[in-house]
Amino acid sequence: MMLRLCLGSLMARALTVAMTIVAIALSVALFLGVEKVRTGAKASFADTISGTDLIVGARSGSVQLLLYSVFRIGNATNNLTWASYQDIAARPEVDWIVPISLGDSHRQFRVMGTSTAFFERYKYRAGQSLAVEKGAIMDDLFDTVIGADVAATLSYAVGDPIVVAHGLASFVEHEDQPFRVSGILEKTGTPVDRTVIVSLEAIEAIHVDWQSGAKIPGQSTPADVIRQMELEPIAVTAALVGVKSRLQVFGLQRAINEYPQEPLLAILPGVALQELWQIVGIAETALIAVSAMVVVTALIGMMATIFSSLNERRREMAIFRAMGARPRVILSLLVLEAALMAALGAVIGLALLYAGLFVAQPLVDATFGLWLPIEPPSLREFWVLLGVVAAGAIVSLVPAFRAYRMSLADGMMVRI
Amino acid sequence: MHPFLICATCSEPSAIMCAASPILSLQHVHYHWQGRASFALDIPEFAVDPSESVLLLGESGSGKSTLLSLICGTITARSGSVVVAGTDIVSLSAGKRDRFRAEQIGLIFQQFNLLPYASVLDNILLPLRFAPLRRARVPSPRDTARMLCLNLGLPEDAITAQAGTLSVGQQQRVAAARALIGAPPLIIADEPTSALDAATQTTFLDLLFAQTRACGSTLLMVSHDARLAEHFDRVVQLSDVTLPQQTAA
Structure with missing residues (x-):
């Protein structure tokens, strides 16, 4: 009442x-x-990257490594040599390893060289995989797959040619080796949307006529010659690593951090994301x-x-x-x-x-x-x-x- | 010597008293408002017998409201005793006095008596909410409320209406029903007819008297209107029971 x-x-x-x-x-x-x-x-x-057990790069800070390898913010102070990369890849705990090579750009977007394994290994939002919205994953040396934001901002369609610039905010372009857009990814809400993805070999290919960060004047190797070359990188920026068993993560992390030949750093993405x-x-x-x-x-x-x-x-x-x-x-x-x-x-x-x-x-x-x-x-x-x-x-x-x-x-x- | 001695046959002192002892008795009551020495009320003796109907006449400002507040226990006398149905309420704690008022006294005011937003039924049942003993005397509150409304000449459908939508005359009848429900031993009415016109006044008083008698309750009405005197068993001038006001000390 x-x-x-x-x-x-x-x-x-x-x-x-x-x-x-x-x-x-x-x-x-x-x-x-x-x-x-x-x-x-x-x-x-926190869902920006999932499914990856360790991120490996040159020794710096864990947040810095996370920022440049996943968020494409800032730059690596040093690289991971190809020899060390292969050493790590050969370790018994390692299930899979995906290289990441950064340093070039296209307009305001970063260019990332990687292997095709990236598309199946990179996961976001609780295990969701990248999906191609239009076209297909690159299968030629000069093919590129672009993120949704890249396509939307520059209004690119599958088949469009693009030229990659050397370095970031640079006027020097790799105009001798134009790329072709082979695929556009679906929107993910991760930095992948703002990335131009090419193969690791392509990163080497566009630098064939380059030395110490500058173009060798007058030299221009034709594309079909480049295709014949063995394009093995000297170094990569970072690597994403998956282990066979979760229990081995910490052992592998320690092994990489104490790697004698080169100062390296391995981080757990989840922990680094928390720090960030x-x-x-x-x-x-x-x-x-x-x-x-x-x-x-x-x-x-x-x-x-x-x-x-x-x-x-x-x-x-x-x-x-x-x-x-x-x-x-x-x-x-x-x-x-x-x-x-x-x-x-x-x-x-x-x-x-x-x-x-x-x-x-x-x-x-x-x-x-x-x-x-x-x-x-x-x-x-x-x-x-x-x-x-x-x-x-x-x-x-x-x-x-x-x-x-x-x-x-x-x-x-x-x-x- | 004490006319309000508790009768031996009554099991509970707060129950309705035997015919011999008065339902209300004030003795040597002195009250003054805090910080206002100029106004004081002194009542050497005033008593009302059970089932009696008493009209207390007084001009406005003569202390009628203060007297009613004393009897109802919303203010307490500085000295003396106020005995209602055998209990000296001066000695009760504030909380007990509130409960006691709900149990023993049915109140009707001049105007704006009801909660305007509540239904007539809820208005009538409100005092029972605070008076479990009175509530226990009413086996079926809704039926009793309906009966009282009928006896007081309210239309059948009024009980579900919002109280604020009724006419002033009807509202006073609802207030009467609210005072009467559960048959409290003492009904106090403070100028209940002053807002009504002459014809409605008489009807209202007749109905109120009939119902008060039917409930076996005592009626104490306060008014300034001497024309109402003919309806009552006894008429008391307030100036006769109070001592002349002392001038400021």
Whole structure:
């Protein structure tokens, strides 16, 4: 009955109550939305590379190696010699190894030389493989497969010729050896989207007439001669390694890190991603803080509404008192009222979130490569909603105590 | 010497009293508002017998509301005793007084008596929510409420209506039904007819009297309107029971 009276009282003030609830709902939707984007971003980030047990490169920092080998950010300070690469490949623990050779670019996109094994070994978003959207994986020396963003930004189609530039942001181009787009990959939301992939041999081929980073003047080897050459690289930038048994990961990592012939570094991608996220994660904390403040603001707004309603409700409280309600009943009625508003706001906010997710999910995935999963509310979200209701009840204690004192003073006689 | 001695046959002191002892008895009551020495209320003696109907006449500002608050226990006397149905409420704690009020007293106010957003039924049942003993006396609250409405001349469908939608006269009848439900020993009405026109006043009073009698309750009405006197067993001038106001000390 008290609940019914409380609802009735709320209904009687439908407009202000609805406004308050809408404010709470929007703030809750925003908070949960930020949470979703944050966890989505974190998951997308952590899913950038999966299925790879170790990343091997020249000795530097683990985050740096991860940045240049996976995210194509920054440059390698040193290379991994082909001899060491083959040494590692020959180790019994190694199931597969994929070389990565970086250093050239096409427009604003990095060019990566690798083996065709890259397409089957590189996994993202919980074991998903790369898929070719149009065309096919390269099978000629001068074939290239480009990521979805590359194709979209430069509006390339299968069969288009492209010229690779030496180095990054360079005006010197490998114009003697143009490539042909053989395939375009599906969007993945990983740095692969922004990569031009060629074969490892092609990287060697375009550098045939080069020495010490500069073109030998007047020399130009025809393409069919290059095809006859043995194009074995001297060094690669990094290598992705898969082991036969998970248990061997740490043993192999130590062996590579203590490799006597060359200073090398092997990292666990998951651990390095965690380290990197800790750096990026400061922004996420700020984001949560801001959206939490929005929720707090909405709740304070509710407190203000309750405050301003107190005066016009003195008579209502006096009636309760006359009927034998103790002042604490008045207090609990107001707290119950606030909790109801907050609960309704929280539920509507949740509904708004899902409605928003249904609309935005494909858009966000297509534009940012950010996958926001639509799942039933997590335990964490449940606690957040419960927290909002509890916070609403706590905040309402301030006006409720005032009402308590007022009803003690007024008793059952109100002269308005 | 004490007219409000608890009768030996009554098992509970708070139950309806035997005919001999008064339902309400004030003795040597002194009250003044905190920080306002200029206004004080002194009542040497005032008593109401069970099943009696008493009209307490007084001008506005003569302390009627203060007296009612004292009887209902929302304020407490500085000294003296206020005995309602055999219990001195001055000695009760604030929480017990609230409960006691819910159990023993049915209240009707001048106007704006009801929760306007609640249904008539919920309004009538509200006091039972705070008074378990009174609730226990009503085997079927909904039926009783419906019966009271019928007896007070409210239309059949009024019970489900929102209280705020009724006319003032109907609202006062609902307030009467709310005061009467569970047959509390004492019904207190504070100018219940002042918002009604003359014709409605008489109808309302007749119905109120009939129902109060049917419930076996005592009626104490406070008003400034001496024309109501003919309906009551006894008429008391408030100025006769209170001591003259002392000027500020």
